[in-house]
Amino acid sequence: ATPTSIMVGTGRAAELGVLFRQGEALQALRDVAVVALDKTGTLTQGKPELTDFIAADGFAEIDVLGLVAAVEARSEHPIAAAIADAARLRGVALQQPEAFEAVPGYGVSARVGGRLVEVGADRFMEARGLSVAAFAEAAERLGHEGRTPLYAAIEGRLAAVIAVADAIKPSTPEAIRALKALGVEVAMVTGDNRRTAEAIAARLGIDTVVAEVLPDGKVEAIERLRAGGRKLAYVGDGINDAPALAAADVGLAIGTGTDIAIESAEVVLMSGDLRGVVNAIALSQATIRNIK
Numbered sequence: 001a002t003p004t005s006i007m008v009g010t011g012r013a014a015e016l017g018v019l020f021r022q023g024e025a026l027q028a029l030r031d032v033a034v035v036a037l038d039k040t041g042t043l044t045q046g047k048p049e050l051t052d053f054i055a056a057d058g059f060a061e062i063d064v065l066g067l068v069a070a071v072e073a074r075s076e077h078p079i080a081a082a083i084a085d086a087a088r089l090r091g092v093a094l095q096q097p098e099a100f101e102a103v104p105g106y107g108v109s110a111r112v113g114g115r116l117v118e119v120g121a122d123r124f125m126e127a128r129g130l131s132v133a134a135f136a137e138a139a140e141r142l143g144h145e146g147r148t149p150l151y152a153a154i155e156g157r158l159a160a161v162i163a164v165a166d167a168i169k170p171s172t173p174e175a176i177r178a179l180k181a182l183g184v185e186v187a188m189v190t191g192d193n194r195r196t197a198e199a200i201a202a203r204l205g206i207d208t209v210v211a212e213v214l215p216d217g218k219v220e221a222i223e224r225l226r227a228g229g230r231k232l233a234y235v236g237d238g239i240n241d242a243p244a245l246a247a248a249d250v251g252l253a254i255g256t257g258t259d260i261a262i263e264s265a266e267v268v269l270m271s272g273d274l275r276g277v278v279n280a281i282a283l284s285q286a287t288i289r290n291i292k
């Protein structure tokens with residue numbers, strides 16, 4: 001492409017809220033065969049809410065919620081905010097936790113009033129030698145509903161299964177339909193539970209799902225998606241997405257996301273609206289076609 005056509009193309013994109021930090025990305029986008037998207041905060045709003053709280057036999061819901069929220073009050077994960085908010089809403093007073101520990105991609109733990117409280121994904125409990133089998137059916141149902149099941153243990157005993165749900169952005173379904181209409185494969189990459197991710201992908205018509213990816217595993221996930229030399233664009237907003245944004249053929253960051261994601265991307269979507277990805281690819285195809 002000529003410098004002039006790239007200037008015109010990136011100028012048009014800017015009017016549509018799509019900022020090209022590098023002009024070459026306009027050209028690279030034309031050849032993209034796969035668009036991989038982070039789920040939380042990219043396809044969804046990134047503000048989960050607590051939807052279910054099922055206490056195990058012998059545990060009182062309000063007590064478990066208080067202990068779990070006391071731990072989550074220390075975490076910066078969006079899931080933590082959902083749980084802490086739910087406790088605040090119920091007027092539960094939170095104790096100061098001790099020995100707080102966050103294991104990225106797994107969960108959090110701390111001592112509250114001397115008791116060990118652990119909260120996180122099934123793999124977090126399993127890594128700590130706790131079976132979640134008692135809640136297998138409940139977790140499966142929650143996952144099918146697109147909710148994320150989490151587990152809480154108190155003093156090494158499974159105390160509750162908790163679910164959070166993160167709403168899909170209103171503009172996402174149309175963006176996915178339009179991407180598929182452009183002929184690209186759409187893939188979801190997420191650290192979330194497999195069943196949850198698959199339920200959300202099914203609602204959106206996304207065929208390829210890479211779920212339960214550890215925070216440092218997103219690059220490996222996209223390397224597999226672009227096997228055979230297919231060009232790949234990655235769309236994300238979080239700290240965990242920065243390496244994938246840099247490794248992709250074209251990285252597109254959500255402008256309302258973290259600074260490190262924006263700095264790692266060639267393209268920034270000024271709003272969180274994924275129709276910006278569609279506009280960027282369509283513009284790229286139009287621009288490059290024009291100058292041939």
Ligand code: ADP
Nearest residue numbers: 040075077080105106107119120121190191192
């Ligand atoms: P994502 O950004 O897709 O949520 P993460 O790697 O941040 O992926 O988290 C993966 C999973 O780890 C979450 O779905 C959740 O099950 C568990 N997890 C991580 N942090 C917490 C936390 N503070 N409280 C409860 N669960 C957590």
Ligand code: MG
Nearest residue numbers: 038040041238
């Ligand atoms: Mg995200």
